[in-house]
Amino acid sequence: MKSKDLIIRSICDEIKLRSSELNEDIHSIYFGGGTPSIMNKSNISLILNTIHDSFKIVKNPEVTLECNPDDINLSKIESWKSSKINRISLGVQSFNNSDLLLMNRSHSSDQALSSLNLVMQNFENFSVDLIYGIPSSSIGQWKKNLEILIDNNVPHISTYALTVEPKTALKKLIENKKIDQINETDQRIQYDFTFKTLSKLEYINYEFSSFAKPGFECQNNLGYWDRKKYIGFGPSAHSFDGKYRKWNISNNHLYSQSIENKKLPQKTECLNEKDVFNEIMMIGLRRSTGINIDDLKLKFDQKFIDHFLKEISLKIDDGILIKKENKIHTSDEYKFMTDGIASDLFITG
DSSP states (O other): OOHHHHHHHHHHHHHHHTTTSOOSOEEEEEEOSSOGGGOOHHHHHHHHHHHHHHSOEEEEEEEEEEEOGGGOOHHHHHHHHHTTOOEEEEEEEOSOHHHHHHTTOSOOHHHHHHHHHHHHHHOSSEEEEEEEOOTTOOHHHHHHHHHHHHHTTOSEEEEEEOOOOTTSHHHHHHHTTSSOOOOHHHHHHHHHHHHHHHHHTTOEEEETTEEEOTTOOOHHHHHHHTTOOBOOOSTTOEEEOSSEEEEEOSOHHHHHHHHHTTOOOEEEEEOOHHHHHHHHHHHHHHBTTOEEHHHHHHHSOHHHHHHHHHHHHHHHHTTSEEEETTEEEEOGGGGGGHHHHHHHTOOOO
8 A cells, every 4th residue: 555545544544533532513624734735636535524424514614725836736726626625725935936945945936926826716715825034035025925915815824934943954054154044133024014014905913923814814723723622633643622732643654553553643741720821821912812811810810810910011011012901912013022922921930
C-alpha cells in the first residue's frame, strides 16, 4: 500500500476509534497541516464520509482545504469542489519573487497570481495568507502585496509576521550576515498599515492576524479562539475537550502502526486553572471581542480577578488597554504589541 493511502486509511480508522469523544454538532471541518492538497477527490470523500458517519455534522458545514500556489491546477480545483470542499486557504505569503526565494518557497510570483485567479473563479469563500516583516522587503513592497488582494476583493486575509526558526536556511543566512536581521520596527509599520487600510475597507479584524469581510470569518478559527471543543486526526494533530489538550505523535509510521493496533498515539496535558486563565488572557486580547470581565468573575476565584484588575489598571491609564462595556481590548495604537501585553497579564507563580 502506498504511504499516502496508508495514512488516509489510518486517519479514517482513527476517526472511527474516536467517534464517542465529541457529542456536539460540528460546524467546520479543516484539512490542514502538511500538504492536504495532494489528496484526490476519492481521498477527501472517504475522510468526509467517515466523519459524517461518526459524528453529528450540521447542514452545510464550512469545509476548508489548505493549499500552496504550486499545488493548484484547474483539474484539482474542480475535484475539490465536487468533493464538498467549500472554502480554500491559499498560502501565497508574497507576490514578490525575491521574498519567496528568501523564504525558500517553491512557487513563483506568477504561480501565486495564477492560483489566486483559479481560486477566485471557483470559490466564493476563500482566504489568502501573506507574511510581513521580511528582511530587505520594503513597506512599498508590502503595500503592493496587500493591494493585489484588495483589488481582487479577497474576502479573508491572514497576515503573519515572519519568524526565524532554529536550524533553518533563513536562520543560517542571518547568522552568516548574508541577509539582515528581522526588524521589529518594520514589522510594526507593516502591521499598522494593514490594520488601518483594511479597517477603512470594512474588513473585520476579528482576530489579531485575521481580517474578513462581514460573513467570511473562518468558523474553524472562531472555534479555536472561543475555546470550543475540537478534535484533530492524523500525525501531529491536536485536540481539545475543554479540559485536556491532546496531540498525536508526528511519525507517520508509528502513527499508522498504533492505529492499526487500535491504540491512540497521543500525549495529553491537563489544563489547570492558571493555564486556562493565561489562555483566556492571550485569546481575549487577540480577539476583537476582548476579555469579558463578567465572564472572568464567573469562571475564576477572586485571587485571579484581583490580579487581573491590578494588572490592567495602569495599562488603561497609559492608553495601552481600553475598557468598553466591561470588556478589555488592546488600543489600536498598541495592537502590534498584543501578545506581549497579554503575557504581562499572565499568572506565573
